[in-house]
Structures are given as C-alpha cells and as structure tokens.
Amino acid sequence: MANPVPSSKGWTKNISSMASGVYFPLDHIPDPSLQFYRSQKNSKNSSSASVIIKDQRTRNGSESESECCIYRVPERLRRLNPEAYSPRFIAIGPLHHGKEELQAMEEHKLRYLQSFIPRTDLSIEELVETVRTWEERARNCYAEPLKLSSHDFVKMMIIDGSFLVELILKFRYPELVGESDRIYKKPRMVYDVVRDMILLENQLPGFVVKAIFGLLSVHYRERIHPEIIHHFFGFVLSMNGFSQGKFISEPDHFIDLIRSRCLPSVPHRSEAQTKKLDTPPAAIELNNAGVRFKLEKTRSYSLDISFANGVITIPTIIIGDLTETLYRNIIAFEQCHYESASDNYFTQYALLLSCFMKSAMDADFLARCGILVNRLGNGEDVSRLFNSIYKEVFVSRFYFQTLSEDLNSYCNKPWNKWKATLRRDYFKNPWSVASVLAAAVLLLLTFTQTVCSILALS
CATH class of the missing domain: 1.20.5 (Single alpha-helices involved in coiled-coils or other helix-helix interfaces)
Known part of the structure; x- marks a missing residue:
C-alpha cells in the first residue's frame, strides 16, 4: 500500500468525520496563490503534482475557445426524451451540481475521496493547490458560464474526480473494495452510476480525470494499465473488443472516448450532398433481394460496415437498457461540437441503423442472423427506439452514401431477386x-x- 498521509496534516482525524457530513477540510483551507513551489521543501511528495502544474502553466488564453467540449443538450433534442439526458443518481461536474434530488450520492463521493487520499503522496492542502491550477482550463471546457465560485469549483473537481478514479480503480482491482462499499456491494448501483457517467451534461473534462489518475502514488501508477478506463466502459457497456480499438489520444471526456471507439478504422470525409440522401432499404427488403448478412465478430458498436459480392458485413449491434441514453448523448455531443457535418459519424451510423430496422420484423431478422443482440425484449421496442432516436437531428452528409447506393443498385436488379426467391423457396x-x-x-x-x-x- 502507499504510504499514509502524515497525521500532522490532520487528515486522519478530519476524514473520519467527513463522510457523516460533520466536517469537510476543504472548506477550511484559505484560497492560496498559485505559488505551489513553496511546498517544494517536501519535493518527494510534490514531484508528480509539480509536473502537472508546469504543464498547465504552459497553456495560454488563445486555446480557451477550442477547449469547449461540454454542452447543455439543445432543447429540440431534450424534449424528445428528457430522461435520456438527465442524471438520476449522481452529479458529475458543475452543470447538475447541488441538485437536491442527487444529494444522496454526495456521501458516497466523500467516502471515495476518503479512500483516494491515502493512495496519493499529497496532503489535502497540496491536493487543493494542485487542482486549483487546473481551474481556468477546466472552466473553458464548458459552453456556458458557471456560477460556482472558485473555491466551490475546485472542491467539486476534487470530489468528483477522485470519485471517478476510485470507481474505475475498484472495478479493475476488486481487492480494493471494502465490505462497507455501498456501490460495488450493490451491483445494480454500479450500472446506475455508469448510466449517469455517459450523459453529456454530466462530464468532467478528460484532462482533469487523467491528471487525477496521475496524482496516485508510484505504488498505484505502476499497477495501472494505460487502458484501464477502456476496460471499464468496455465491460459495463458490453462493447466487444472495446480496449482493442483505436482511440483518440486526448479525449475531451468519457462521451468522446466512447465515440472514438466507434469510429471507422479508416475514416474519410463524405462529400456534401448535391442530391437527396440515398438511404438503404430495410433488412427484410435486402434479404428478399438476395443480400446475405454476415456478422463481424471482433467488434461491436463499430462503423466498419461493408458490402461486397452480395454480402453485407455488420459488427454486433447490442441493444440494452443503456443503449438509448448512450446513443442520444453521443449524437447530442456531435450535434453541438462539430462544425463539419462530415465529422458526425455516430449520428450517421444511427441513421443507417434506423433504415435497416424500420419495423419489428427487420429487428427480429437481424437478431436471427446473430447481428443484433436484443436485450430490450422484442423487435418492436428496438424499431421504435431507432425510429425515434433520429428525430430533430441535422445531417447534410452521409458517410454511408456509397454503401447505400450499392445496396439499392443490388436490390433493383431483377435477377438478384429471382435468385433470392429460388434460394428461399426451392433450395432452403x-x-x-x-x-x-x-x-x-x-x-x-x-x-x-x-x-x-x-x-x-x-
């Protein structure tokens, strides 16, 4: 285990009462200046933090606009399904901070902070001073002005960031889970928390989470695999091969990380549409025209869909309780974040799936092919989901335009339909x-x- 924080800092005494809400040491620390180097007298303990601070100080104000990546969901999308964008159990970040209906989880977050501090080589005062240097950059990540004071904002980053790090650490290393852990000792609560972690409005900037991981002592950093977060989401979201996919090196937040896993292996920019979008026929119609469906087993939620020699190859499509929430929030992120419509890959993927599954029969057919894993119950639920998820979404380019044209061309050839009829009715x-x-x-x-x-x- 990591060396405990020296008791002279008063942490052991204060943290014991922190979970009960009696005392919170961050409230009693005066706002320090950014001269963190005054604590270099204990250079061994502050070395990792100093590196992070130096990195933050090299940044300049000209980057603030490009750092914006966390948004309120547009009203045109929210009104279709408000529940899909609103946290139910826990607030992460400032946009839902302090809401009364989410206060029950604040005690759990403090308990996780209590576990996190001894895993670092920092005192609580040093932790506050370190995180305070991230404030300006973190505020720039939000699309709207934040009402939290500087002190409350820093405290929020510490509590929420340490909670996320502890949650992921305990998933990877179950031996860290204590008998009194109120999240991992109730497995369903893990999924409730994860559900709130994949909301666009419920995000911490990715650099904050990464930096808090970096504050762990060497003992823990040596045990952490670089893809620990990928493994976490790959498991809880049932995304096959999630950790083996390509990721952007510095994701903006968890939504951006998950989206990057779904991008095609060789992305290309689609040309602007000069004619009506050529969407493909539904799955049953494709089957009646002789198109054969083949499962790509290595990945799920992937945009690598291909068609050649009458065979369309599609990675696994897993539909479960979290699917609608995940899809809607990734789409909302793309709609808010990307100026170029050609970058809205996941939005265009959702459009393609809505075309393939226009009816319950289409969804049931894809399930029989092994391509669709339906955990909602029936094909009607799946088709209804995809028929609604694409409403109020703007698309001017279609990444799958060539695929759609090839499928339509194949279906329009009478000979292919005759062959399909012979194979289906006489050679089955x-x-x-x-x-x-x-x-x-x-x-x-x-x-x-x-x-x-x-x-x-x-």
Missing part, C-alpha cells in the same frame, strides 16, 4: 432441393417421351 433445405431435382427429372423424362412419340408418329 435438402428435402426442397431433392423435390426440385425430382420434378426437373420428371419434367425432362416427360419432355423426352413426348419428343419420342412425335418422332414415332412421323
């Missing part, structure tokens, strides 16, 4: 094949006998 099993062959032989014999009779009469 060995008995059908035998019956067709017997009928063909009988017809041939009848024709031969007729010819012979005509020749004999002549």
Whole structure:
C-alpha cells in the first residue's frame, strides 16, 4: 500500500468525520496563490503534482475557445426524451451540481475521496493547490458560464474526480473494495452510476480525470494499465473488443472516448450532398433481394460496415437498457461540437441503423442472423427506439452514401431477386432441393417421351 498521509496534516482525524457530513477540510483551507513551489521543501511528495502544474502553466488564453467540449443538450433534442439526458443518481461536474434530488450520492463521493487520499503522496492542502491550477482550463471546457465560485469549483473537481478514479480503480482491482462499499456491494448501483457517467451534461473534462489518475502514488501508477478506463466502459457497456480499438489520444471526456471507439478504422470525409440522401432499404427488403448478412465478430458498436459480392458485413449491434441514453448523448455531443457535418459519424451510423430496422420484423431478422443482440425484449421496442432516436437531428452528409447506393443498385436488379426467391423457396433445405431435382427429372423424362412419340408418329 502507499504510504499514509502524515497525521500532522490532520487528515486522519478530519476524514473520519467527513463522510457523516460533520466536517469537510476543504472548506477550511484559505484560497492560496498559485505559488505551489513553496511546498517544494517536501519535493518527494510534490514531484508528480509539480509536473502537472508546469504543464498547465504552459497553456495560454488563445486555446480557451477550442477547449469547449461540454454542452447543455439543445432543447429540440431534450424534449424528445428528457430522461435520456438527465442524471438520476449522481452529479458529475458543475452543470447538475447541488441538485437536491442527487444529494444522496454526495456521501458516497466523500467516502471515495476518503479512500483516494491515502493512495496519493499529497496532503489535502497540496491536493487543493494542485487542482486549483487546473481551474481556468477546466472552466473553458464548458459552453456556458458557471456560477460556482472558485473555491466551490475546485472542491467539486476534487470530489468528483477522485470519485471517478476510485470507481474505475475498484472495478479493475476488486481487492480494493471494502465490505462497507455501498456501490460495488450493490451491483445494480454500479450500472446506475455508469448510466449517469455517459450523459453529456454530466462530464468532467478528460484532462482533469487523467491528471487525477496521475496524482496516485508510484505504488498505484505502476499497477495501472494505460487502458484501464477502456476496460471499464468496455465491460459495463458490453462493447466487444472495446480496449482493442483505436482511440483518440486526448479525449475531451468519457462521451468522446466512447465515440472514438466507434469510429471507422479508416475514416474519410463524405462529400456534401448535391442530391437527396440515398438511404438503404430495410433488412427484410435486402434479404428478399438476395443480400446475405454476415456478422463481424471482433467488434461491436463499430462503423466498419461493408458490402461486397452480395454480402453485407455488420459488427454486433447490442441493444440494452443503456443503449438509448448512450446513443442520444453521443449524437447530442456531435450535434453541438462539430462544425463539419462530415465529422458526425455516430449520428450517421444511427441513421443507417434506423433504415435497416424500420419495423419489428427487420429487428427480429437481424437478431436471427446473430447481428443484433436484443436485450430490450422484442423487435418492436428496438424499431421504435431507432425510429425515434433520429428525430430533430441535422445531417447534410452521409458517410454511408456509397454503401447505400450499392445496396439499392443490388436490390433493383431483377435477377438478384429471382435468385433470392429460388434460394428461399426451392433450395432452403435438402428435402426442397431433392423435390426440385425430382420434378426437373420428371419434367425432362416427360419432355423426352413426348419428343419420342412425335418422332414415332412421323
């Protein structure tokens, strides 16, 4: 274990009562200047923090606009399903901070802070001074002015950031979970918390989470795999091969991280549409035209969908309780964040799926093909989800335009439909094949006998 924080700082005494809400040491620390180097007298303990601070100080104000990445969901999207964008159990970040209905989880966050502090080599005073240097950059990440005071904002980053780090650490290393842990000892609560962690309005900037991971002592940093967050979301969201995918090096936040995992292996910018979007037929119609569906087993939630020689290959599509929330929030992020419509890859992916699953029969067919894993219950629920998720979304370019044109072209050729009919109605099993062959032989014999009779009469 990491060396405990020296008791002379008063942390052991203060933290014991912190979870009960009696005392919170951050409230009693005066706002210090940013001259953190005055604590270099204990250089061993402050070395990791100093590196982070130096990195923050190299930044300048000209970057503030480009750092904006956390938004309020536009009203046109929110009114379609307000629940999909609102936290139910926990507030992460400033946008829902202090809401009365989310106060029950504040005690849990303080308990996790209590666990986090001994895993660092910093006192509470040093932690506050370190995090305070991130404030300006963190505020620039939010699209709207924040009403929290400087002190409250720093305190929020410490509590929420340490909670996220502890949650992910305990997932990776179950031996860190104590008997009194109120989250991991109630497995369903883990998913409730994760559900709130994938909301666009409920995010901490990615650099804050990364930096708080960096405050862990060497003992813990040596044990942490660089992809610990990827493994966490890959498991709880049932995203096959999540940690093996390509990721952007510095995600803006968790939503951006998950979105990056879904991007195509070789992204390309689609051209602006000069004609009506050419969307593909539904799954049943494609099947009736002879298109065969093949599962790409290595990844799920991937945009790597291809069509060649009458076969369309689609990665696993997993639909569960968190799917609508996840899809809507990634789409909302793309709608708010990207100026170029060609960057809205996930929005265009949702449009493609809505085309494939226009009805319950389409969804049930994809489930029989093994492409769709439906945990909602029935095909009607899935088709209703995709028919609604795309409303009020703006798309001027379509990444899957070429795929759609190829599928439509294939379906419009009569010969492909005839082949599909023969295969479906007459060659679907060995008995059908035998019956067709017997009928063909009988017809041939009848024709031969007729010819012979005509020749004999002549």
